[in-house]
Amino acid sequence: QKEVEQNSGPLSVPEGAIASLNCTYSDRGSQSFFWYRQYSGKSPELIMSIYSNGDKEDGRFTAQLNKASQYVSLLIRDSQPSDSATYLCAPTPGSYKLIFGSGTRLLVRP
Amino acid sequence: GAGVSQSPRYKVAKRGQDVALRCDPISGHVSLFWYQQALGQGPEFLTYFQNEAQLDKSGLPSDRFFAERPEGSVSTLKIQRTQQEDSAVYLCASSFSGSTEAFFGQGTRLTVV
Numbered sequence: 001q002k003e004v005e006q007n008s009g010p011l012s013v014p015e016g017a018i019a020s021l022n023c024t025y026s027d028r029g030s031q032s033f034f035w036y037r038q039y040s041g042k043s044p045e046l047i048m049s050i051y052s053n054g055d056k057e058d059g060r061f062t063a064q065l066n067k068a069s070q071y072v073s074l075l076i077r078d079s080q081p082s083d084s085a086t087y088l089c090a091p092t093p094g095s096y097k098l099i100f101g102s103g104t105r106l107l108v109r110p
Numbered sequence: 111g112a113g114v115s116q117s118p119r120y121k122v123a124k125r126g127q128d129v130a131l132r133c134d135p136i137s138g139h140v141s142l143f144w145y146q147q148a149l150g151q152g153p154e155f156l157t158y159f160q161n162e163a164q165l166d167k168s169g170l171p172s173d174r175f176f177a178e179r180p181e182g183s184v185s186t187l188k189i190q191r192t193q194q195e196d197s198a199v200y201l202c203a204s205s206f207s208g209s210t211e212a213f214f215g216q217g218t219r220l221t222v223v
Binding site: 004034036042043044045046049088090096097098099100101102103 | 201
């Protein structure tokens, strides 16, 4: 079992729809959770962090964390073509080390 | 500088050649990380520095890989006797402390021919 599991996609949604990206992780000791966006040929860019169970909203993005289920998700409301990218989930099982999933490729259709 | 700076952006090395990749972190960031990213994969952890101390090098794939951060700022990742499987993007990231958000540089794309 991989430490971090993400559906590779592509996840295709029409412009204006809600995109839902999911991630499960194996290490129950994970304390911090990050979502990075990576455009093709570019480096990962931090878009959301979440540390406690529940929802955290930032603009069109909402991160959801359920530590009991070892599950973290990212919702993107009013999806735009510019949101088309690979989204990387990164829990930190220790105090510093990011463990990345392989990422989910999101495609927003105009 | 405003962000994490890496150089060179691209490096082509002949098999067996030694290479050195540089990372200049965000000013004031104590923690520095190196990651390796193969095509279509997420970044894989290589090593972690807190100031000049290398606290974790568990991800370095072989003893051909060596990293240093002698003055607690700029870091260099050195790969000796490069092999084709070393071809990847090498990403450097820094954070204010180990547990806070990490910011990535643009990466160095290494191609071993």
